[in-house]
Structures are given as C-alpha cells and as structure tokens.
Amino acid sequence: MKLQLPIVNAQAPAVAPNGRLGQVWEELANTFPPQYTPVPQPDDGGVGLKQIMGFFTDTTLCIGCKACEVACKQWNQLPADGLNFTGNSYDNTRQLSGTTWRHVAFKEKLPEDGQGPGRWLMLSDVCKHCQDAPCQHSCPTGAIIYNQFGDVYVQNDICNGCGYCISACPFGVLGRAEQVNGQPTDGHAHKCTLCMDRQVEGMTPACAKSCPTASIQFGPVEELRAAARQRVKDLHDRGNDRAYLYGCDSVGDYGPLNAFFLLEDHPNEYNLPVDPPQPFRGQGLRYAASLAVGAALTAIAALLLGGGRRHG
Amino acid sequence: MAEGTRDVPYQAEWTPNLRHRPDPNRVNGPAVPARTIAPARRPTLPEAPYPQPTTTSPQPSYYDLSILKAPVWKWQIASYFFCGGLSAGAYALSRMAERAGDEKYRDLSRMGAYLALAALIPCPPLLIADLGDPKRFHHMLRVWKPGTPMNLGTWSIVAYSGMATYEVVRQYLQDRSDRIGSAQRGRLLKLMNNGVLLAIHDAAGVPFALMVAGYTGVLLSCTSNPLWCKNPWLGPLFSASALSTGAEAISLALDCTAEGGQPQSPSHSILRKVDTLAHLTEIGCLAGFLRFAGDKARPLRQGSQSKYHHLSLRAMIAAELLKLVPFGGALRKPIRMLSSALGLAAGFALRWSMVHSGRDAAEDPHAARLVSQPREG
Numbered sequence: 193m194k195l196q197l198p199i200v201n202a203q204a205p206a207v208a209p210n211g212r213l214g215q216v217w218e219e220l221a222n223t224f225p226p227q228y229t230p231v232p233q234p235d236d237g238g239v240g241l242k243q244i245m246g247f248f249t250d251t252t253l254c255i256g257c258k259a260c261e262v263a264c265k266q267w268n269q270l271p272a273d274g275l276n277f278t279g280n281s282y283d284n285t286r287q288l289s290g291t292t293w294r295h296v297a298f299k300e301k302l303p304e305d306g307q308g309p310g311r312w313l314m315l316s317d318v319c320k321h322c323q324d325a326p327c328q329h330s331c332p333t334g335a336i337i338y339n340q341f342g343d344v345y346v347q348n349d350i351c352n353g354c355g356y357c358i359s360a361c362p363f364g365v366l367g368r369a370e371q372v373n374g375q376p377t378d379g380h381a382h383k384c385t386l387c388m389d390r391q392v393e394g395m396t397p398a399c400a401k402s403c404p405t406a407s408i409q410f411g412p413v414e415e416l417r418a419a420a421r422q423r424v425k426d427l428h429d430r431g432n433d434r435a436y437l438y439g440c441d442s443v444g445d446y447g448p449l450n451a452f453f454l455l456e457d458h459p460n461e462y463n464l465p466v467d468p469p470q471p472f473r474g475q476g477l478r479y480a481a482s483l484a485v486g487a488a489l490t491a492i493a494a495l496l497l498g499g500g501r502r503h504g
Numbered sequence: 505m506a507e508g509t510r511d512v513p514y515q516a517e518w519t520p521n522l523r524h525r526p527d528p529n530r531v532n533g534p535a536v537p538a539r540t541i542a543p544a545r546r547p548t549l550p551e552a553p554y555p556q557p558t559t560t561s562p563q564p565s566y567y568d569l570s571i572l573k574a575p576v577w578k579w580q581i582a583s584y585f586f587c588g589g590l591s592a593g594a595y596a597l598s599r600m601a602e603r604a605g606d607e608k609y610r611d612l613s614r615m616g617a618y619l620a621l622a623a624l625i626p627c628p629p630l631l632i633a634d635l636g637d638p639k640r641f642h643h644m645l646r647v648w649k650p651g652t653p654m655n656l657g658t659w660s661i662v663a664y665s666g667m668a669t670y671e672v673v674r675q676y677l678q679d680r681s682d683r684i685g686s687a688q689r690g691r692l693l694k695l696m697n698n699g700v701l702l703a704i705h706d707a708a709g710v711p712f713a714l715m716v717a718g719y720t721g722v723l724l725s726c727t728s729n730p731l732w733c734k735n736p737w738l739g740p741l742f743s744a745s746a747l748s749t750g751a752e753a754i755s756l757a758l759d760c761t762a763e764g765g766q767p768q769s770p771s772h773s774i775l776r777k778v779d780t781l782a783h784l785t786e787i788g789c790l791a792g793f794l795r796f797a798g799d800k801a802r803p804l805r806q807g808s809q810s811k812y813h814h815l816s817l818r819a820m821i822a823a824e825l826l827k828l829v830p831f832g833g834a835l836r837k838p839i840r841m842l843s844s845a846l847g848l849a850a851g852f853a854l855r856w857s858m859v860h861s862g863r864d865a866a867e868d869p870h871a872a873r874l875v876s877q878p879r880e881g
Contacts, residue, residue: 280567287569297566326728332654333640334647352643353636355576356654359862362728362876364572368636379636444876463566465876471726471733475653478725482718482739483711485785489747490596490710493778497605 220476244342245391246413246450247400248420249316251462252427252435253407256282256298256314260399260408264294267387267398271372287463290367290382294318294399297462315462316399316408319344319365319384320439321450327357327366327383329472342413343386343450353379362444362468386451413450420454432456438464445470565869571876572728574866575859580634582859584627585720586749586852588661589742591623592717593750595668597778599710601771612771614679615757616750617671620713623753624668627661653723660715667709670696717746729862730800730871737796741789742855748782749851751775752823756844759837772840776827779847783820786854790817800871803864809857816853823847 264270270291278284281298288295299313321343328336328344335350336357346357346366358366358381365384369377387397395401400410409416417440427435434456439449444467459466598616601609632641645662649655677693695701721738732738755775794801804813823846831839865871 278567280569283567287573289573299566326726330652330654330726332647332649332652332658333643334649335643350640350643350646351637352640354634354644354654355636356652356723356727358573359575359577359727359729359866361573362571364570364872367573368576370636377636381636458564460564460571460873461566463569463571465571465873467878468876469728469733471728472651474734474736475722475726478722478734478736478739479719481736482722482743483714485740485789486596486714486717486743486747489744489778489782489785490600490714492781493597493747493774494600494604496774496777497601497609 217477220480243412244414244450245386245411246321246343246416246452247318247386247397248409248411248416248452248454249318250407250409250420250423250454251313251315251456252432252454253405254296254314254316255405255407256296256312257404258296259402259404260294260316261285261292261296263398263402264384265292267390268293268385274373288317288319288365288367288383290369290377291372293382293384299461301457301461313457313461315453315455316403317462317464318399318451319386320363320452321384321386323447323450324470326360326362326471327381330356330360332356339388341386341388341391343388344383345385345388346381346383348378348380348382351380353381355381357381360471362465362471364463384451413448417448417452420452423454427454444468445473563870563873565873568869570867570869570872572730572866572872574863575727575729576636577634577859577862579856579860580630582852582856584630584634585742585855585859587623587627587630588720589717589746589851589855590749590753590848591620591627591668592664592713593746593748594623594754595620595664595671595713595750596710596717596747597750597754597775598671599706599713601774603706605774608770609774611758611769612754612775614675615754615761617668617675619750619753619757620668621672624661624665653719653726657716657719657723660712660719664709664712664716667705667712670705671709714743718743724858724862727862728875729866730868730875731797731804731858731862731865733800733875735793735796737789737793738858741786741793744782744785744789745851745854748779748786749848751779751782752844752847752851755779756841756848759841759844768836776840779844780824780827783824783847786820787817790854800865800874803868803871804857804861807861807864807868809861809864812853812857813861816850816857819846819850819853823850 265272270293273285273289273291276284278286280286281300283296283298285292285295295317297313297315297317300310301313302310323342325336325344328338330336331351332354333350333352335347335352337345337347339345353368355368358368366381367383368379368381371377387395387399390397396410400408409419420437420440424435424437435454436456437452438455438459439446439452441448443449444465446468453462453464455462455464594616598613598620601613601616605612628641632638635641644655644658647655648659674693674696677689677696680689681693718739721740721742724732725735725738727733752775755772758769758771794805797804804810823843826839826843826846829839
C-alpha cells in the first residue's frame with residue numbers, strides 16, 4: 193500500500209493561467225516544482241511514514257517557565273548560550289539558533305493609555321516543520337529530509353555546513369554557530385529534530401513532555417488541528433476574541449505548518465512573519481532571465497566578431 | 505581549573521547527541537523515487553483577527569529583533585562569485601572569437617582560454633574555505649538535486665571546469681604546434697581540433713559557462729533574505745557583470761603581454777564594445793533590482809556596504825567615460841588599461857556589496873518584516 197503524501201494546500205483554488213503565453217509562463221515558473229526527498233514507505237522495512245506528527249503550541253496556556261527550553265537543551269546535549277542580559281523582559285536568549293531549538297519569547301504588553309493592568313505575551317517558539325520547506329529545498333547535499341514522521345530533519349553526517357538553509361528559512365530557525373563557549377563547533381546547521389530519536393522509541397519530545405501546562409501539545413497533526421480549532425472556539429465563547437491560529441491552515445506561501453501556534457496578538461509581536469515567502473517559487477523564470485541575458489550578450493559579441501570577418 | 509569544578513565534556517567540542525550515533529532510521533540514497541507535489545497556489549488570506557498596524561501606531565515587533573538569521577557567507581563567497589563570473593565571461597568570449605571571428609582575433613581566443621582557467625583555479629579553495637565543515641565539501645556531489653541552485657551550480661562548475669581545461673590544453677598545443685617534438689602531441693592536437701568534437705565541446709561548454717555566470721544570482725534570489733528574496737534581476741545582473749569582467753580581464757591581459765604590444769589590436773575594439781554593452785545591461789539590471797527590492801534595498805544603499813555599492817557604480821561610469829575620451833598616441837594604451845582595471849574593480853565591488861549587505865538586510869528588523877508583509881495576489 194502506498195501512503196499518500198499530504199498535498200500542500202489541496203483546497204486552495206487553482207487559478208487558470210490566461211492563454212497560451214500564460215501556460216508557458218506557468219511552466220517556466222514551476223520548472224523545479226517543490227519536491228519531497230524520498231520519504232520511507234511502510235514496506236521499506238518497518239520505518240514507513242506512520243502519521244505526520246507535530247506540535248501545537250497554545251500561548252494562552254504558556255506560563256513562561258522555560259522548562260521546554262531546558263528540557264530541549266538537556267535531551268539534545270546543546271550547550272549553554274552564555275550568561276547574557278538583554279533587558280528584554282525575562283528573555284535572555286533572544287531567538288532560536290543552532291544551539292537553542294526551543295525559545296520562549298517574553299513580552300510585557302502594557303496598555304497604550306497606561307491605564308489598567310498589562311498582560312504577558314509568552315510563546316515557546318520552535319521550528320515550524322513546514323510542508324514544502326525552503327531549507328529542505330535549498331540543501332545541496334540532501335542532508336535535510338522529511339523523516340518517517342513527516343518532519344524536517346537535518347542529517348548532520350551529511351550536512352557540509354554551506355549555510356544555504358540559514359538564509360532560506362523565512363522564520364529564522366536554523367543557525368550555524370561559529371563558536372560556542374569559545375570553542376569551535378562542528379560547523380553544521382542545526383535545528384529542532386522534533387526529537388526524532390525519542391519518537392522512534394514511542395516517546396514524546398522532551399519539550400512537550402516537560403511542559404507543565406500543556407501549552408505544548410504533541411501528536412498527530414490532524415488531531416492537533418481539530419483540537420486547536422476547538423480550543424479557539426472555546427476561547428471565543430469565553431470572551432477572548434483575540435485568540436487565533438497561526439499556521440494551522442496556511443500562512444503566507446505555505447500550507448499548514450506541522451508546528452503551529454495559537455496566538456493572541458500580531459505575529460510580529462512574537463517575532464513570527466505575517467506572510468512568509470517561499471523563495472523557491474518561480475526560480476525557473478529567474479534562471480531563464482539570467483541565461484537569456486548571458487546568451488544575448490554572447491550572441492552580440494559573436495555578431496561583432498563575425499562582422500569583422502566580413503568587412504575586414 | 506578551579507577546585508571543585510567539573511570538566512564538562514561538551515565544552516571541549518560541541519557534539520549534539522545525534523552526531524556520532526549511527527541512526528537506524530537514516531534515509532539514504534534513492535531507495536524511493538522522489539515524488540513531485542503540485543505547487544501550492546497562494547491561498548486567499550483570511551481576515552486577520554489581530555489589530556492591523558496603522559501608520560500612527562508603533563510597528564509591532566519583538567524588541568525590534570530581526571525575524572531572520574544573517575547569511576553566513578563572507579568574503580570567500582563574494583570572491584568566488586567574481587572569479588567564477590570572470591572565468592565564464594572570458595570563456596564565452598574566447599569561444600565566440602574562435603567560432604565567429606577569424607585569425608585576427610586569435611589573441612583574444614587564446615588569452616580568453618588561459619584566463620578562464622586561471623580565474624577558475626581559486627574557486628574550489630574559496631568555496632571549500634567558506635564551508636563550516638570543509639572536510640565534507642564533496643557531499644555536494646553525492647546527490648543530483650537540480651531544484652536547489654547550489655547543487656545545480658556545483659554540477660555546472662564541475663562540467664565547466666572540464667571544458668575550460670580541455671580548451672587550455674588545446675590552446676597550449678596549438679601555441680607550441682611549430683615546436684612540437686613528439687608525434688603523440690601532434691596526434692592529440694589533431695584529435696582535439698576534430699570538428700565534431702569541438703562542436704560538442706562548444707554546444708555544452710558555452711551553456712555551462714553561462715550557467716556558471718548567472719546561477720549565483722539565482723542562488724541569492726532563492727533565499728528569504730530581504731535584499732535578495734525572489735528578485736528576478738539578480739541573475740541577469742550577475743550574467744552581464746560576468747561578461748563585462750571577462751572582456752575587461754582579456755583586454756587588460758592583452759595589454760600586459762607582448763601580443764597586445766601593438767597599440768590597436770582588432771580584438772580591443774570588439775572587447776570595448778562588448779564591455780560597454782554589458783555595462784549598460786548591468787546598469788539597467790541594477791536599476792530593476794533596486795526598484796524591485798524597494799525599501800528592502802535600503803541596507804545596500806545606506807548600510808555598511810553602501811560605499812562598495814557606490815564604488816561599483818562610480819567605477820563603472822568612470823570606466824565608460826575613459827573610453828569616450830579620444831586619447832591618442834602613447835596615452836592610448838595606459839588609459840585603456842586603466843579603464844579595464846576600473847571595470848574589474850566595479851565587478852568585484854558589485855559582488856562584494858551584494859553578498860555582504862545581505863547580512864545587513866537580514867539583521868535589519870524593518871527589512872525582515874517587509875519581506876514577509878502581506879502582498880496582493
């Protein structure tokens with residue numbers, strides 16, 4: 193039995209290209225369509241794609257304890273980032289990086305008029321494990337793959353540290369540390385593995401396991417999405433009109449993310465992009481433009497040289 | 505080490521726990537053929553439930569930190585872009601001189617072939633030096649993945665370096681043809697000059713050269729970096745710059761060597777015209793680039809790299825102006841050399857500013873927000 197891979201954004205309406213020129217344009221733009229690297233199948237000797245697993249992070253439940261950040265560092269043996277004081281509320285790690293795969297964003301939101309109580313925005317950020325992920329597209333060594341849980345995984349014995357994925361990611365997730373604690377690192381790109389090593393043993397990822405308020409929920413993404421929609425509905429019923437889902441259905445150029453969030457404010461307040469681009473769309477056209485200009489200039493050079501032969 | 509402290513093993517060398525353990529679930533090689541999925545159409549955005557920022561309210565942001573990570577590419581990559589482009593441009597011009605031109609452009613085709621290989625030789629060390637893990641540079645060559653410009657470019661440059669080497673060997677044998685002692689060398693030259701072989705060589709070599717010239721721009725445009733993201737002008741810009749730097753390098757090399765000693769080689773006037781045309785294309789592409797990037801190009805125009813950006817433009821204009829001034833006699837050659845050198849400097853400054861200001865752009869929180877602002881369509 194062949195498992196069907198999820199088609200990104202299957203419900204999105206197809207726009208009919210206008211006319212013959214439109215068709216050529218479309219074909220050029222999609223010269224290199226998004227591609228999954230080989231995903232294991234159920235009959236590949238027991239490592240088949242079982243179910244797509246993911247995270248649902250509910251910021252309304254987050255208390256900012258950073259247990260997830262610590263658990264992630266401990267399980268994955270990630271080094272400390274140093275004792276830095278940023279002055280940004282209780283957040284001293286600033287961002288996700290090659291050595292921080294869970295990052296708790298802290299923000300104290302005070303009312304604009306200065307009246308009444310303020311509120312906390314807290315979000316445990318993580319790799320979004322996009323379907324159609326730009327890091328996976330960009331990886332020139334094939335080190336970044338979709339694993340049997342449908343998540344984006346960097347195979348560090350293949351990674352050669354080129355850093356393309358770091359520039360490709362529109363969420364700023366991947367990192368390549370030059371130095372950690374004054375020591376040179378292995379020079380590879382690193383990010384959340386969604387605890388693949390725990391998952392193969394049937395265990396919950398370290399961050400979700402350690403979360404004391406069930407702000408981080410782990411499970412089959414389809415179940416998580418249903419639960420998340422119900423949660424938003426419940427919150428709306430209770431009068432919290434601000435709650436909405438980020439990345440549950442689609443965000444920017446992307447279809448559903450495998451790690452999605454329930455937010456209460458503008459995405460930029462949590463350092464999430466509003467409408468992240470998929471930079472690999474339309475690369476065929478850009479190749480065509482680049483080769484056309486090169487070929488045109490070369491052809492003109494040939495004409496000039498040939499003209500010399502006739503008249504000279 | 506102070507009394508009572510313990511040596512933490514991972515401080516010596518950072519090894520994530522997945523590194524040394526053979527992973528039983530490693531997906532390796534083409535066990536299952538890659539499958540293609542239909543590219544997603546842009547979905548219609550639902551009404552955002554959060555308050556939309558207005559011009560009067562402060563921009564929502566997270567402590568004004570950038571969303572994006574800065575690219576890790578440094579001077580090695582900028583230099584590689586320059587050398588690779590120069591090599592490809594010189595190669596294409598050299599082949600055209602032999603194919604379309606006649607014996608009086610022999611100096612052009614000869615010098616172009618030698619320069620193409622000379623500029624190509626530093627490329628692999630530069631690329632390997634840039635990798636975080638230089639031991640594993642060959643991992644690029646373990647897969648064929650044309651969907652990523654870096655992999656396609658690596659394969660192109662491998663193929664192209666073969667063509668460039670062939671060309672240099674052929675030129676060398678031809679240069680020494682009057683003095684060839686051994687019969688084997690003569691036979692080799694005859695084989696290499698075989699019409700069919702040469703036709704195949706050019707049919708593959710010139711497209712590969714154009715690929716090497718332009719893929720670097722496409723590579724940059726396939727990132728989420730505010731400055732480069734999806735910019736269709738980057739590839740053409742780098743292609744045109746490759747042709748212009750190639751022409752300038754050949755012209756300069758001809759002037760520096762004995763053959764160029766004659767003040768007016770016919771090759772010079774051709775190179776001059778090609779160079780001017782390429783410069784005009786470059787300026788057009790740069791204008792298109794800046795227009796497309798809009799506010800996101802501010803790190804290039806006003807950031808730490810702005811001096812190189814402006815240097816590139818000024819050097820290009822100065823090189824063109826020098827060509828227009830009718831110098832005669834003894835001044836003619838030095839002025840031509842100066843113009844070529846200025847053009848080469850412009851090409852280098854262009855790559856340098858473009859690669860390095862990517863870092864500024866990614867670290868600029870405003871630019872990083874702009875690249876992921878909702879767009880129409």
